[in-house]
Amino acid sequence: MADELVTSAIGPETIYHPVSTQPTGSGFEPEIVVFACHSCAYAAADLAGSMRLQYPATIRMIKLPCTGKLEVIHLLTAFEYGADGVYAAGCLEGECHYLKGNLWARRRVEYAKTLLAEVGLEPERLEMYTMSSAAGPEFARVATEFTERIRRLGPSPLKRASTAPVAAIAACASAAAHVQEGPSA
């Protein structure tokens, strides 16, 4: 687990790194990017791991100092580079360490959903969740539920329509050292 917070500019190489979650057998295994607040969801993921809770190995976490750091372009970049689903996980409303960062994030996620609809992607591929740092089971539940949602929606049309994301991922490989990787299941 990386200890550093993402405090510098977040580029495509950070948002979508080339860790393959392609199916080992048959069936569709979604690739999901999670923007997690350092103070809550990221700690909740840690707790889920400590509790030995199972959740799908479909999510790739990017740690933020606060979900208020999240910009609309970060969400779009994840989709552009082939993510099947994206969600932000911030503190419970009223409990943001920076007062309103999670509320700003929710606004931005809602706005980004309208942009996804404009370009013809299902807005359901994007979501905002809130949880506390003690919510290990909640983290696992959200990861499982969202993975199921994306499984129902199927692979991102960007993957189906073009091989470009694969090329883009390869282009990001050299920058993978900068990736802020979260705890795994």
Added chain:
Amino acid sequence: MITAERKPFEEILALLAGHTKVLVAGCDTCVAVCLTGGEKEAEILAAELRIQAKKDGRDVHVEHTAAIRQCEWEYLDAIAEKVNEFPVVLSMACGIGIQSMAEKFADKLVLPAVNTNMLGMPQEHAVWLERCGACGDCVLGRTGGVCPIVRCSKSLLNGPCGGSHNGTCEVRGPGDEEIECAWQLIHDKLYAQGREDLILEIVPPKDWSKSPCGGPRKMVKREARPV
């Protein structure tokens, strides 16, 4: 400041139909402050265009850039190298910036991504209200600092009219919102200043030849012209 709103995505796509190499050009002055066409918004629109094309299996090359101010030649020089890589520029600047781009880069197809809508002020965060019509003949001195040209639905110079009720206008704004009666505001302000007699004076018809109705306007500051 000048405010603008992004055009509907479908309209932008229609403008770009058939073009595969596009530069989205933001402007980091007025349209950046009104959160419509700065570098951040240009980057978002470029990403949207790439995602949409990728989804449809179309091969496009879309990048973004931003000038500090698209309406001045010097700032366009700063992005000229980038612009010259692209045959089509989708400008997110106000109408002034778009025209400057089109004039500066005459061999490029410069298209608008926004609708310039008003000279407004941010009343509160992310809310802008129209405050000036650039009529060329300011009357604010006799109206208590409230512009009847853009804040009165009828642009009356001798108000209020019979459509003023309890401080609101009979005309409703977008979304059926109430509009404040500009002449009620003018009356209240003049009364507070002890200048309410002004409202009884009949103001003759305004010289609209100084407004856009009088044709394209030009301003020259002779004292500041290069010698």
